[in-house]
């Protein structure tokens with residue numbers, strides 16, 4: 318049986334020689350993964366769709382730069398992360414001209430006991446999602462990327478470094494910083510559960 | 512034994528601690544560290560509440576459908592770009608004459624142009640429109656390449672710079688002719704285009720991502736790509752009409 322990696326490598330070779338159906342295969346194999354990554358990086362569907370398009374567009378343009386012995390999926394993730402980072406940085410620069418966000422830990426929405434009844438539990442889970450989203454937004458683009466790749470994508474710290482173009486120790490410290498910030502942001506809400 | 516610090520707990524959570532057995536045994540015997548690890552686990556488990564919206568089974572082919580037109584567009588632009596550029600070196604003189612003749616011929620008294628030295632009117636017009644359209648396409652290509660440029664740290668745009676420099680000279684010619692001909696819309700777009708091309712031609716060939724983003728931002732906010740495409744389409748239309756007219760006359 319042919320593994321995903323082998324069939325990717327074969328498709329890359331064919332796509333390079335101008336076979337658009339081969340590139341189509343690569344797009345179809347990896348679209349969902351790149352969308353998932355992009356959504357977690359950007360936090361909304363529209364941006365994630367844009368990142369998906371941009372990622373494959375760039376991959377197509379840079380196909381000749383892909384080294385055959387490397388893993389296509391890692392290479393594609395690197396492009397995807399960079400596209401998402403570009404978008405986040407653009408957004409961030411735009412936001413600098415807006416009013417800064419006030420931190421609002423557990424403001425108003427969640428005051429009832431989450432164990433009490435089903436509606437409250439629902440409110441609680443909505444509130445958790447809201448605060449997770451907010452906590453992720455407050456990470457720096459690099460911290461967010463490192464966290465998404467390690468926590469959600471299950472990459473090893475070494476792989477995270479490869480994708481982000483960082484030394485392993487730098488990737489590790491980005492993850493530490495991200496987790497610490499997540500913890501500071503979410504701890505008050507989580508300890509209300511006890 | 513010393514208590515575990517937060518970094519060690521984070522590594523342990525992700526299964527990347529260098530000595531997991533030692534950490535396990537410390538957690539087993541130390542209530543403080545165990546509580547710390549539990550707190551960390553709760554927070555990281557909460558992060559999983561962020562669900563990703565479902566994509567359909569057919570998502571991959573939907574992505575492909577959206578992507579495909581952009582890929583073929585690029586292929587057309589990619590077609591021997593150096594040929595486009597080097598052609599300008601010798602074409603600009605001929606073009607200068609043609610452009611001037613075209614606009615002057617249309618809007619200024621006929622007596623003032625050395626008509627005999629130029630190709631017949633319809634042919635002249637068609638050649639001119641084709642070179643304006645080519646110019647606009649080459650300009651779009653250079654702007655697109657700059658917009659889509661990427662790299663680690665600094666980005667090399669030396670190729671785009673060389674193209675931009677060539678395009679500036681031709682652009683100036685077309686702009687001046689458009690101005691003389693009173694084609695204000697065309698003149699305005701060419702003027703904006705010229706400024707962007709100049710900026711690209713005169714920037715450093717190794718851009719930091721900040722500098723690159725600044726150029727991208729200018730291209731974006733002025734909507735220059737869109738405007739160039741619109742007048743490019745108009746010119747192509749005129750060129751086709753001229754070709755049809757020529758064919759009809761030669762029948």
Ligand SMILES: [Zn+2]
Pocket residue numbers: 513514515537541542543544545
């Ligand atoms: Zn301890």
